[in-house]
Amino acid sequence: MSGKVLRYSDKVVIVTGGSKGIGRGIVKVFVENGAKVVFCARGGECAGQALETELNKAGPGSCKFVLCDVSKEEDIKRLIAVTVELHSQIDCLVNNAGWHPPHKSTDDTTADEFRDLLNLNLISYFLASKYALPYLRQRQGNIINLSSLVGSIGQKDAAPYVATKGAIIAMTKAMAVDESRYHVRVNCISPGNVMTPLWEELAGQSADALEAIKAGENAQLIGRMGTEAESGLAALFLAADATFCTGIDLLLSGGAELNYGYKNQVP
Ligand SMILES: NC(=O)c1ccc[n+]([C@@H]2O[C@H](COP(=O)([O-])OP(=O)(O)OC[C@H]3O[C@@H](n4cnc5c(N)ncnc54)[C@H](OP(=O)(O)O)[C@@H]3O)[C@@H](O)[C@H]2O)c1
Structure with missing residues (x-):
């Protein structure tokens, strides 16, 4: 016995998009703290x-991977059903699966691109919450939505992405109001730059990937990017410790939103 205090022992947690990046960090921290986690991704079986x-080898909690594309309502229903079949309860839902498309101006963005992103980044969070809530209410559980700092401060050439992330913060507050009567807390996390496969992919699309990563690091007061493990610890804090917090937006940003920077753009 290691004597480590388990902060979420035997709680049942769903994490969407848990195979890589921030989701992987969240799955890992919850399993390390004794939870039973069901996580999903599309491909990448x-x-x-x-x-x-x-993670099942390492314990002390456990996890189960389920193939599920959160842009499909039937897949989301199945993810919830599989979890309930396995564990008979849900204590925490982490809506994390999402995508940042390559940067593009408004002129170059089509309505269908915007609609598809709304479906993937926002409606999926709504639907997973809708189908998990009957179970979360029985357990006085909680929802954690991964938004983004840019949902509050904006970002260049990314209007649809920024809009989906801003809407997640607003929806978090609306659901916190609605679900308080069932003692279900609803919070969100807004990361600044966290080094993940998605971040690497976006850096790879710029003229100089190494330069883009350096700039990404220097955008934080702390002078580096956040980690998957730090993302997991932030989620565990909201689920296990922050029992008097609902409707909050936890900035996981290394202070990226503070201070002036060189922001003027020559067109
Ligand atoms: N990294 C950052 O700096 C940062 C900053 C702010 C906000 N965020 C937000 O944090 C969340 C995670 O970002 P990340 O950087 O960790 O992304 P990532 O590295 O691309 O990982 C995304 C995860 O979600 C899964 N996924 C993607 N589309 C899915 C779908 N339709 N259905 C089910 N699973 C899906 C991926 O697996 P498959 O590809 O196999 O499906 C993968 O496991 C996103 O909502 C993102 O907007 C990230």
């Missing part, structure tokens, strides 16, 4: 399965 095997 290998990544999901490998993580499941690795």
